[in-house]
Amino acid sequence: MLRDFIMTAFFLSGAIVQAQDLPKSVSIIPQPVEIISSSGAFDLRTNTSISFSSKEVLPSAVYLSDYLGRYLGYPLAVKREKVTPKQTIRLINQKNGQISGGYRLEVTPDGITINGNDDAGVFYGVQTLIQLLPIRAGIMPVVPALTVRDYPRFAYRGMHLDVVRHFFPVSFIKQYIDYLALHKMNYFHWHLTDDQGWRIQMKCRPELTEVGSYREGEIEGLYPGVYTPLPYGGYYTHEHVKEIVAYAAERYITVIPEIDIPGHCMAVLATYPQFSTTPDEAKKCALTWGIFNKENNVLAPTPEVFEFLKDVFSEICDLFPASYIHVGGDECAKRWWQASDQTQRFMKEQGLKDEKALQSYFIHYVQQVVNAKGKTLIGWDEILEGGISPDCIVMNWRTTPHAVKAIKTGHRVIMTPSAYTYLNIKESRSQSELAFPGLLPLEKVYKFDVIPDSLTVAEASQVWGGQGCLWTEYVSTPWKAEYCLFPRLSALAENLWSAPECKSWERFVQKMEQQYQRYDLWGARYSEAFFRVQDILRKR
Ligand code: ACM
Numbered sequence: 135m136l137r138d139f140i141m142t143a144f145f146l147s148g149a150i151v152q153a154q155d156l157p158k159s160v161s162i163i164p165q166p167v168e169i170i171s172s173s174g175a176f177d178l179r180t181n182t183s184i185s186f187s188s189k190e191v192l193p194s195a196v197y198l199s200d201y202l203g204r205y206l207g208y209p210l211a212v213k214r215e216k217v218t219p220k221q222t223i224r225l226i227n228q229k230n231g232q233i234s235g236g237y238r239l240e241v242t243p244d245g246i247t248i249n250g251n252d253d254a255g256v257f258y259g260v261q262t263l264i265q266l267l268p269i270r271a272g273i274m275p276v277v278p279a280l281t282v283r284d285y286p287r288f289a290y291r292g293m294h295l296d297v298v299r300h301f302f303p304v305s306f307i308k309q310y311i312d313y314l315a316l317h318k319m320n321y322f323h324w325h326l327t328d329d330q331g332w333r334i335q336m337k338c339r340p341e342l343t344e345v346g347s348y349r350e351g352e353i354e355g356l357y358p359g360v361y362t363p364l365p366y367g368g369y370y371t372h373e374h375v376k377e378i379v380a381y382a383a384e385r386y387i388t389v390i391p392e393i394d395i396p397g398h399c400m401a402v403l404a405t406y407p408q409f410s411t412t413p414d415e416a417k418k419c420a421l422t423w424g425i426f427n428k429e430n431n432v433l434a435p436t437p438e439v440f441e442f443l444k445d446v447f448s449e450i451c452d453l454f455p456a457s458y459i460h461v462g463g464d465e466c467a468k469r470w471w472q473a474s475d476q477t478q479r480f481m482k483e484q485g486l487k488d489e490k491a492l493q494s495y496f497i498h499y500v501q502q503v504v505n506a507k508g509k510t511l512i513g514w515d516e517i518l519e520g521g522i523s524p525d526c527i528v529m530n531w532r533t534t535p536h537a538v539k540a541i542k543t544g545h546r547v548i549m550t551p552s553a554y555t556y557l558n559i560k561e562s563r564s565q566s567e568l569a570f571p572g573l574l575p576l577e578k579v580y581k582f583d584v585i586p587d588s589l590t591v592a593e594a595s596q597v598w599g600g601q602g603c604l605w606t607e608y609v610s611t612p613w614k615a616e617y618c619l620f621p622r623l624s625a626l627a628e629n630l631w632s633a634p635e636c637k638s639w640e641r642f643v644q645k646m647e648q649q650y651q652r653y654d655l656w657g658a659r660y661s662e663a664f665f666r667v668q669d670i671l672r673k674r
Contacts, residue, residue: 157278161648162265163624164631166284174243174279185215187226193384194257195225205655207271220244225256236285241277254386258318269651290599291630292321298328300606301368308381315385317627325392329400329420329430333369338445343369346401349419358422391454394462396433396496403431409439411474423607425465432470435480444503451507459504463497464514494520534586541596550601554582557618558605561661568608580625602626613659620653620660
């Protein structure tokens with residue numbers, strides 16, 4: 135936390151230097167703090183090795199060797215070496231207590247050295263080095279001599295994925311995490327439950343996946359959608375979760391699970407209709423998109439429901455090593471509580487003045503469960519509506535005034551305003567694929583100002599970072615998810631990593647020419663709207 139404040143204060147002091155006279159081949163996304171070019175170059179050969187200073191740095195060394203082997207055709211040997219000969223890429227964790235994720239990368243004709251402030255810094259230095267290499271396989275690279283000094287603007291750089299509306303296999307979740315790592319992102323927000331399905335094994339309640347992970351049909355078309363009666367579903371076991379969490383950790387990415395309550399709960403109510411305000415009616419996982427449909431009930435405040443929440447959130451806290459758990463808390467249809475005598479009685483007994491206060495009661499209850507496990511609660515910005523304790527982190531998905539309210543009431547905030555960061559929104563009007571209405575072009579993502587300008591310096595330091603979201607109502611396959619991500623993930627990453635003084639839209643557009651070749655190298659699908667942006671810029 136203290137580091138976050140220091141980081142923001144440093145940036146606000148304006149102590150940023152930008153590089154001049156770089157070789158054209160130097161195209162790093164996100165833009166580093168400083169790049170200084172020098173004379174000469176380092177020739178990588180097949181006998182070049184990767185050395186590491188301590189065992190904590192080994193995953194970065196292995197990652198680099200794997201990347202070189204997989205994409206460029208020359209895996210290099212990884213060695214622990216005390217005395218480093220020439221022809222070595224040296225990875226060193228300086229453990230110097232400076233900004234987490236910061237690093238210094240030095241390329242000289244004799245070798246390459248990456249000094250990280252910590253392990254994550256070494257890993258980000260490796261990501262930068264990867265971007266200095268040629269993009270085509272088979273050529274042994276010549277890396278221009280230079281020094282990069284770099285550190286992130288924000289400590290939280292996240293990307294979300296909804297695996298409920300459509301389910302994605304473990305292999306794609308890993309691929310998604312790889313894409314985040316290649317962009318120096320460090321949080322993966324995994325949206326695991328919603329009206330259309332429950333996607334995580336619960337050993338305390340096995341019925342949740344037996345019943346709640348399947349819906350009767352594939353839902354097709356724009357909201358509200360129609361369904362084809364063909365069972366659709368899937369879920370992740372504890373073993374899958376452990377595999378994914380470990381994979382992410384090797385890439386310095388923390389996985390934050392989201393269990394969305396007290397609305398967005400039809401998969402729970404399909405399993406336990408008695409947990410709703412209409413306990414006698416059988417229920418199904420939602421068969422349309424949208425939350426405020428007449429069928430979509432919410433959790434009722436009963437002892438059984440609170441017992442359920444305690445069991446589920448305790449198991450989630452034990453399964454995920456992250457210090458943060460996401461409770462959802464968005465878009466709860468309060469009319470169900472208004473129409474329920476039993477709920478109204480509960481509110482009276484507890485002295486809750488309205489349904490917003492009841493929503494807070496639910497969130498506060500889960501917060502206590504999560505806090506007892508030593509973890510911190512995150513929720514969408516609706517959790518503020520009935521008041522919530524200051525140590526909850528607010529994820530702002532609506533407009534700036536909601537974020538400002540959260541900040542002014544003492545909360546840390548993650549900025550993910552839908553108008554700028556929901557990558558499921560169409561990127562270009564000419565895209566024919568089904569997508570969320572609206573328009574979110576690359577330039578709009580790039581120019582999104584993460585810190586609202588009405589904030590004081592002290593208030594700005596409460597902005598922990600930002601996040602992109604990918605809701606998957608209209609994203610039914612991995613390739614379409616990639617199509618939504620790219621190229622906008624690259625803009626988002628630069629927004630979250632690079633200080634405003636280091637950013638330039640014109641330079642970003644130039645850098646994207648190489649970035650598209652990297653997408654090709656990774657086999658990632660992308661939207662071509664960018665090429666139209668380029669045409670427009672050329673004509674100016
Ligand atoms: C949200 O988009 N309902 C968080």
